[in-house]
Amino acid sequence: MREHWIDSTIGDLCEVIAGQSPAGEYYNQEGIGLPFYQGKKEFGQKFIGKPQTWTRKTTKEAELGDILMSVRAPVGPINFATEKICIGRGLAAIKAGTKIDRYFLFYGLLFKxxxxxxxEGAVFASINKNQIESIKFFYPPLPEQKQIVAILDEAFEGIDRAIANAEKNLANARELFESYLNAIFTQKGDGWEWVSLSEITTDITDGDHQPPPKSQSGIPFITISNIDKQNRKVDFSNTFKVSPEYFEKLKSNRKPRKGDLLYTVTGSYGIPVLVDHDMNFCFQRHIGLIRPNDETNSKCLYYIFLSRYLLNQADECATGTAQKTVSLSGLRRFSVPKIPKEKQEIIVAELDIISEKVSSLETIYRQKIAALNELKQSILQKAFTGELTADTANQTTKAAKEGIAA
Incomplete structure (x- = not known):
């Protein structure tokens, strides 16, 4: 750190506004009132995206140019507000004061x-206003801040292009699989018939509606935040536990077993997870459990739930404003193809092959994106320890261009 940089805190340099959600009755999708953002769902690379919800009554507001921080899982991502908005409890607004350039502040928070x-906590990761205000922040005089921002803007422009290119390739790989998947399940094969989901399953239920008693050790209890939305897997590394006695008292259809499907029904609804192990665990009521019958191949049903046809039904069925929910009764009525068992196995084999190839491509592109983000972090490290020079920026820009060409 250069000697003339000043040691301060976000609270001394900025005004921090903790979000607060209005009552759901004021929400609408017709553009009436202020745009309302509950969390980071609409976050872009740097600027928040178009609103999906508006509110006729406002609680806490952010202005154009304010930095928005996600304060509930995931904690820390930031974006700029592009207009006056209402912010819910998943966000905080940070208004730069006179001593700090807002873009320098943005890069500093990105570095931190x-x-x-x-x-982040064990179950509901969060950070509050006082914790944000207490974040230590070192800064130089304003002219030097602006010089550093100019260098970072130039360097990051190339890196962001490379990231966008890799993300486009990643999206194309996913679309390749999705188009093949949708083509299979929108056709009407020989012997197929369309029935309700309840006709090809034995159970469709959800988790315990009462908060479970926590235990220091025992059986994992997963919440919707434990479901990896990209990989559609359960992350057991950060769950809380319930006692074996609590678990044993649960009904059998609330104890997942190998071959079941988990299905998120609240908030980030519509995500299927195939249970492919025999480990004991239980789950909250925001997650549904679907148990296929003997004539239904679990993997085939999982692929059906990945199709656009099923996602559209979830969108049509979901109700609510702030947190949309797919009801169990609605889920049971989902229209699905009833396919002869032997044909299901052929479909699964075909989709497994394509899925494996697409997964290999996705791994390559994710690694490239991760490497480029690490490059950005290394530049930020130099910037906020006072070591960033024009030569460093030129070297970084060259590396970014090589990343684009690769």
């Missing part, structure tokens, strides 16, 4: 993301 993320 790992430190900020360290405040």
């Amino acid at each position: 993301q790992d430190e900020i993320r360290g405040n």
